[in-house]
Amino acid sequence: MKFQRSGYLAGIALTATLALAACGSDNNDGGTGSTGASAAPGSCGTGSLTAQGSTAQKNAMDEWIKNYQAQCSGAKVDYQGTGSGAGVQAFISGTADFAGSDSAIKEDDLTKASAKCGSGPAINLPMVVGPIAVVYNVDGADNLQLDASTIAKIFSGKITKWNDPAIAALNSGAKLPSTAIQAVHRSDESGTTDNFTKYLSKAAEADWTFSNAKAWKAPGGTGAKGSDGIASLVKSTPGTISYVELSFAENSDLKKAKIKNGAGEFTELTGDSAGKTIEGAKVTGTGNDLTLSIDYNTSTAGAYPIVLVTYEIACEKGSPKAADIKAFLNYTSSTGGQSALGDLGYAPLPESVRAKVATSVAAIS
Template identity: 75%
Template sequence: MKLQRSGFLAAGIALTATLALTACGSDNETPAAEGGSSAAAGDCVAGSLTAQGSTAQKNAMDEWIKAYQTQCSGAQINYQGTGSGAGIEAFIGGTADFAGSDSALKEDEQPKANARCAGGEALNLPMVIGPIAVVYNVEGVDNLQLDAPTLAKIYSGAITKWNDQAIAAQNSGAKLPDTAIQAVHRSGESGTTDNFTKYLSKAAEADWTFGNNKAWKAPGGVAATGSDGVAAKVKSTAGTLAYVELSFAENSDLSMAKIKNGAGEYTELTGESAGKTIAGAKIEGEGNNLAMSIDYNTTEAGAYPIVLVTYEIACSKGSPKAKEVQSFLKYTSSTAGQQELAELGYAPLPDSVRSKVETAVAAIS
């Protein structure tokens, strides 16, 4: 099964038109300059920015940086996809002007990040919706279907062969080989891993005993560096199974499994199905700190349950690069900036969330 990019354009429109998240408390064309607060509308700030972190949002960042630098003469932005954990560490350590992360700052990270922001706080700004695909490389197997308990058992080492009865029972008629499963996971700290293991923790609680963490905790499996490394490993190696952001799965033309949701349906990963899960998410942060909570065990009909939101971690005030950070994030959170995502395997932020992000960015000082 190969997902077509055009579906995401339609999905992006649907997301923008219909999604409503509730607040609990307080990789080529230059984008059009209409809607939102685009760089072309006079918000350019010359100067350099250094950032790193999430590889999940790397394709989006590459596109945004290219477009922004085309519009804003004198602006230079360097974003390295080092992983969410490394990005947060660099932000806290003062070597990154902002960080990309696939998870909001944890309780023990927030005060350290706040200390970096003289007189301000470190904001969690949702910027990219990135569905997580379960990808595989098994010759002759199309339309693979899996539920959360089976995924948990594969990744914990309880299921080791492709023709295991638990897989066969969900894939009637499929010619599953009597070969070993190579379960690929991210090396280092990764927000994608954090979100994937959150899914397993919520949807396969009885079969997943390793909790959720940015660092992979389960034994066995094969590690690969970054989202591009995971995709390349699956592309080149028969018998592999992995989790990776949709944009990387799509760019590498990988087969994607249908995943069983809390309503008992095996759902294909599309913009619409991912959007149905996001529709049930909540904003947990207060004020301009927009951390979100996703229901990974959603019972919404037709919902694809494994979805992540990638954040930009930035100071509300106190950063010596506040004006430069604000200018760039005004573009990424604008209607024009978000429209760039539809063709890259991401889903644009719904306006109900995008407007909150714009408000938070506008207050950076």
């Protein structure tokens, strides 16, 4: 099922009619779709930018770059999905003009990055909302419902059968088989793993004792490399359950569980439901830094609680390419830029967050 346009976040005004043909995947080559939403007149950069980092936002970046360069003939942006950690280090070393990261830059790296900027601090700009789907392959559970405690017990090996009483209690009437559960996790270090385990550590504290990290820490289970590896293994193997970005779940036509939020609702993953969780996030950064603290126990009605936000890390002041960085990020943070993400399995930023990001981008000099 394609990402629901009706799920676009309240308050986001579409500035163009979209006819995008590109579909998100690790192997996205940019496709042949329309150029999507336009950059604002007079806002085009004229130079070249080099950036790298988060693979979770790579498909969004590919689409943005395609659209931006089509509208801005003098601009060139090269973004490589090398991973969040590599992106941050490239930014600190000066080989990347800005970096993409699945989490805000840590304090020690922030000091180094700000020193690289010179006249201004490095700032975190939330730019891409990547909902994380809990995907599964089991007969008799087309509309599986799960809560944080049960998910934690499954991935820590405490629940091992699909007809376990804990799962059955959440799915009245479902014909759950006695099949063994095969929990699948990322074998490589991943921001998706970091955010998924952050959700478990916050929403199921009593049942998840492994904290959160990019590397999988819980015992047992089966590892698969990359989001495409996760999707492929779940698609081909009955009895499996895993976590993966929405675009990969949809591209592989995987079943997605409804997740219980802090309001007691079992919520389907849509752009609207993921956006409601981000809309309730608190800004913990200062000035133009927009580091967000996400409430994984959100009691907002209709909110889907398992989400990640990927950031662009840039110099607020001092970069010799400030004008070009500002022009490109002005496009990505615009309503048009954000609306281009829906067909790729992302959720646009809620308008309340998008407006703050656009203001921070405007301060880059």
